[in-house]
Amino acid sequence: MGMGRAMTPTIHHFTASDGVNLAWRETGEGRAVVLVHGLFSDAQLNWVKFGHAQQLAAAGFRVIMPDLRAHGLSDKPHDPAAYPPRILGRDLSELVAHLGLADFDLGGFSLGSRTSVLAVAQGLSPRRLVLAGMGLEGLLGWEKRHEFFLEAFDKFDSASRGDRHWFAIQFMKSQKVDRVATRLLLESNSTVTEAMLARLTMPTLVLCGDDDRDNGSAPALAEALPNATYEEVPGTHTTSVTQKALGEAMVRFLTAG
Template identity: 40%
Template sequence: MPSPAVSFFPARDGVRLGYRELGEGRPLVLLHGISTDATLWLRHGQAETIAAHGYRVILPDFRGHGASAKPQEAEAYPADVLTDDAFALLDHLGLDDYDLGGYSLGARIVVRMLVRGATPGRAVAAGQGLRQVLGFGGGAGSFMRQVYAGSASFTPGSREERAAQRLLAGGGDPVALVHVLDSIVATPVELLGSVQVPTLVMVGSEDERADSADALAEALPYGTRAVVPGNHGTAVAAPEFTASIVDFLTDHR
């Protein structure tokens, strides 16, 4: 299936942001992770499969990613700006009855939207755990900063070197991506208790965040948990991942 065409909308500060759509039916906004873009949901047919179940799937690119603008100035990345941008997309499309999902960084933004008053019918937060939401995820963010800054030296052939090569091969702008990392804010656990939206917390069985994902599901009053095959990099491509989203959304209609 050809990739959907990119459309654009203005963020609240005027930055030009891109998004794609496919399918018809109930709107579902899906947010991608750091150093990738909306095609995360297209590469293995996830968005197409979900759309076939009666959904209008909406796939934005975060600022600093994909087809969206990549400002170089730190001032263009204030605290929680990705959440602000997601709310701007809802306003642009006039969405007030919709579902919401995200993977990795996208899941953190889903949580931020929920605690800031977003009211989707249901939500999916995949590839993240309570530790990361609380701002204690340190390792991955520190590693990415080193890679983007070009300040890391890894043993040739090591797992770290391969991970760094994958990050750089994504074609992202290192300056913009460091600013994105700086904009991410933590969510206090007490705010999670106020979320009244049924939320699926999903994680790969080999993802190092798996135990923390259990804690996130428990912290959300209407949180449920699902485990699918794979690690943080591969779980999103597993057929079970997409099937779990479809089952969760349709069961809660």
């Protein structure tokens, strides 16, 4: 099997319990690790483009990367009924069940970290967990972040450079996001509680850019969890995910011991 071929993820689809078609990418062989991308992003941009998936595959992992509903290659329904509370956690749990994964690791970036926490609260039990691009306030105080993005939708065509929503809007435009679907997803707003954080008893790596405060304090999140360590990579919320160091830190944590 040629290296190039091995490293090009294959695309797969499955149907969620409510009939929504969801996509995932897969590369590598070995121990399963499920990686969940951030808001307005997708698996290709978050995990494949900057080499993180390839680093994990090279370290002996089967890397499984879903596109969340309303994102990427997955369906983007415009029916509010397709976005009940905690839907992303349910979709993630259904993907794990669909693939028959009994022993796996789990990692997320930003909304992907939030989705991973919700899925564990709903019964998913990864061996190890990586929460990247996430701080304590981004989990327990999601309403503020949520309001920020709803304001960005409202200013989509009127914001000018210098507006605090400018970069979020430019990112949405570059990703050609479906604003109807992603707004419905944001409005479904699933609360994370301290009781949910207490359930994260597996070894957890909190991984964040040294200049990333978008989701609050990552060190405070590590402190609040039962079994977590904190590690920094260079960058902001936007640039940390482009750093090779992000994938390297995940490989080190997931292969330790």
